[in-house]
Amino acid sequence: MKPLFRTLAGAVAGLAMGTAAWADDPIKIALVHGISGHSFEVFSKQAQTGFELGIEYATDGTGMVKGRKIEIIHKDTQFKPDVARAVLAEAYGDDEVLLAVGATSSGVTKGLLPIAEEYEKILIVEPAVADSLTGPDSNRYIFKTSRNSSMDMQAQALALKPDENLHVATLAEDYAFGRDGIKAFRAALDGSGATIEAEEYIPQGTTDFTAATERMFNALKDKEGRKVIMIYVAGGGDPMGKIQAMQPERFGIEISTGGHILPVLPTYKRVPGMEGAIYYYYEAPKNEVNDWLVKTHQERFDGPPDFFTAGGMAAAMAVVKALNTAEELETEALITAMEGMSWETPKGTMTFRPEDHQALQSMYHFKIKVDENVDWAIPELVREIKPEEMNIPVGRNN
Incomplete structure (x- = not known):
């Protein structure tokens, strides 16, 4: 029989070795984004860049929290719901990540919510937007750093200054992002006196907007007052340019839309003076974090950060704050x-709102300015729209 003190000493030594090994293990975080096979790929790449910069900034360049290295594991959803569910399950299970961040498409991301609940692990939603991602079908493991459709639409409504003289027709893509967005826009106008005269939904990837535009023209052209076509389309196809080419001004109709990523902003040069709301434009926020992001991104990538770069950085900084605080x-x-x-x-x-884990945040009212020396139209800041100005509905209540 071994002496008791030797048995205890061995146990303590084993425990110490196990603790030391655990302390050396990295903190694994999965980035679950579509990086192949879709026009939204650029959004994912921006979010990834922003996330990596956010980890760097929040950890003072060490990439470490509580003495442990953060390891980012990349998972490609290919923008396919079944693939997305499989790779998130793989990340939680086989890869043993502590938490995951993603995904890009609202429709794809919606299918990830039950996977997080099944594995009882956190999913931080970034950059998908739909309100339903923190809605009744969500769960306590979901946190959302990206803005939601209600923020987009309430900010857009504030930028339009709605009253009883405003008549609107809306154009959106026929999936979660578009449907949730127009539902939120309708709610944002409720009580203002403004009227939505028509809602048009188009398939993702649409490039011919002629029929939908003619229906919107017919719904608006005989109305008295201000007439606006409000576009809420995340993909390509240039709906604004093609609608503008059909000369809505013949009927006294304006176009309004939210801001977009830098590669799309050159198309906004066709609508100088247009007002709307934007999630992020690198010149709008005035704070130390954004100053660092703009300067660092310019130095490393020879250009300013974009929409989803800022979003990815926000998600990373939430992760580091949570890891340090827990x-x-x-x-x-x-x-x-x-x-x-x-x-x-x-x-x-x-x-993060406690009730549904949606991140409350500012939006920005802009007016399009055209400068011949700048490649894109500038969404010049009119004012910051603070979170407390927007009545964002609570999604999940359990």
Whole structure:
């Protein structure tokens, strides 16, 4: 029989070795984004760049939290719901990630919500937008750093200054992003006196908007007052340019839309003076985090950061804040730390609302300015729209 003190000493030594090994293990985080096979690929790449920059900034360049290295594991959803569910399950299960961040398409991301619940691990939604991602079908493991459709639409409504003289026709893509967006826009106009005269939904990837535009013209042309076609399309196809080419001004009709990524903004040069709302434009926010992002991105990539670069950075900074704040690096402790958590981002302060885990954040009212020396139209800041100005519906209540 071994002496008791030797048995205890061996146990303590084994425990110490196990603890040391655990302390050396990286903190694994999965980035679950579509990076092949879709026009939204550019959104994913921006989010990935922003996430990596955010980890760098939030950890003072060490890439470490509590003495452990952060390891980013990349998973390609290929923008296919079945692939997305499989790679998230693989990340939670085989890869043993602590949490995951993604995905790009709202439709694809919606299918990931039950996977997070099944594995009882956190999914931070970025950059998908639809309100339903924190809605009744969501769950307590979902946190959302991206803005939602209600923010887009309430900010857009504020930019339009709605009253009883405003008549609107809407154009959106026929999937979660578009449907949720127009539902939120209708809610944002409720009580203002403004009227939505027509809603047009088009398949993703549409390039011919003629029929939908003619229907919107017919719905608006005989109305008295201000007449606006509001476009809420995330993909390509240049709906604004093609609608503009059909001369809506013949009927006194204006075009309005939210801001977009830099590669799309050159098309906005056709609508100088147009007002709308935007999630992020690198010149709009005034804070230290954004100053660093703009300067660093310009130095490394020879250009300013874009929409989803800022979003990816915000998600990364939320992750680091949560890891530093949580009493333990496990799901329940992270949830406790993140509910109600505020943190700094390139857009200023964001806060996870405890009820549904949506990050409340500012939006920006812009007016299009055309400068011949700038390749794209400039969404010049009119004013920052603060979170408290927007009545964002609570999604999940459990």
